Amino acid sequence: MSKPVIIENTVVRQDAFGRYCLNDLHRAAVAQGKATEAQRPSKFLRGEGIDAFVQSLSEAQKRASVNTIRGGLESGTWADELVAIRYAAWIEPAFEVQVYEQFRDTIKNANGMLTEQVQAGLAMLAFYKQEMRIAPSTMPGAMKKLQSSLGMPDILPAYAADTPDGCMTGSSEVTHSLTELLSLHGKPYSAISAFRRLQLLGITERKSRPSSKAPDKEKLFWSLTEKGLQFGKNLTAPDNPRQTQPHFYDLHFPRLLALMLNGAAS
Template sequence: MNQLTKQSSDSEIKAYFNAVLKLTKSSEQFPVNLEEVWPLVYSEKGKAVRSLQDNFIENEDYKVFAQNGKNSNGGRPINEYRLSVSCLEYFIVRKVRPVFEVYRKVFHKTTSFQLNPTDPSIVKAKIMVAKFAMNTLNMNDSSKLLLVKSIGDPLGLPLPNYTESVDQLLSPTELLSRMGNPISTREFNQKMIAAGLLEVKERPSSSGKTKTFKSLTKEGMKYGENQVNPSNPKETQPLYYVGMFEKLFDMVTMNRQIV
């Protein structure tokens, strides 16, 4: 099959996924050649291989086939990496929104083939993504629970429906409004960043660009929690404990020592 790139059209991507679907129906466990899909996300094949090896399990999510003979570019023979469908989805497809939309139309809406949410390889991939999100986004317990339930509910695992919080959580905009808006939310965020309590994180957008969002640091989480943004689960939004906000406000606006 032809190699896909960021310049590939929707029809080319759809044709490729349909070919993969046919191989899957014939019980092919690793129907995807990494060589054909890595340019959709990565700038170099080496980066794709390292990410694959670091985040997925060989012989379960992907398989390496040693190629005999010489490399056409000289040097040692190049290994061939074959991916499972679930690995393709979480390793490549979900990182590029337009590609995922095409993938979803081929796989998720095909009545004769549906990914089983209880399949061990899919569960492992979801757990890996969940761990990455929890560690990277500094989620609060409620957001972590929602993520865990999305994995555990299809498996019938008993999980609680809520978590306890230290105090009521509200946005800085609402809390500043209750104080009479002494400064804007933007100014407050800048002071929080300067104090090392808030940081700016990045995520790729569906258009291939980079978007930023704010997240409380470990020190900042003494005064609030990072909740998954309802508008975008790839982001968190900082919420603050009502009972501690005025104290926090005084500290960051008067440059007092953070305690």
């Protein structure tokens, strides 16, 4: 949320479309002795040329540039920035300058805050990807959440390819969990014993995160190492995005089994 516009200790409210409350501007001007009680927004909107200006602006933006609400907490006249500045000029030129500068400073501050938030978010995602070796397919979802939290438009693709080194298909390989693949291949390993074997081979590693139920305790989970990424990918766990859930490429699982059984790839 952007920093509120405050003029002469009067907060100029905005609605969901970013339109400013002209009644708040009027109160701020009256408090400074720059406007009379008669210079209300309703009188301004009846002025010569204002209706045509408002209509042209509404058509250009494909939405109402002025909205008047009667009754309730949001009662008043709400207008886009251009209309608000024109209203300030109608009240008094010096007030127009004051309002314009306040709008400009507020936007500048908001842009600065947004830049800091974007940088912090990207740094967090970079750390997340590096430390947890998250698969590319999970990153668009994380970026979309970052965009949404910052109120930014969604410009990212919904899909990214995950492929092992040397893959020439250009698309994601089919993967399954270790439990599913062990069952499919009928090998005498439980999932936990298989993970421990892969840990000895440097393919998986044990990581931890604070427990959501008991912050003073740790929750352990498995993650593929850099070496292990040739055999699979790290997905974010569905029950907690702060931990990984290894999935293994179906096509490369026979080679991985040979490595587990013999200590060397066949």
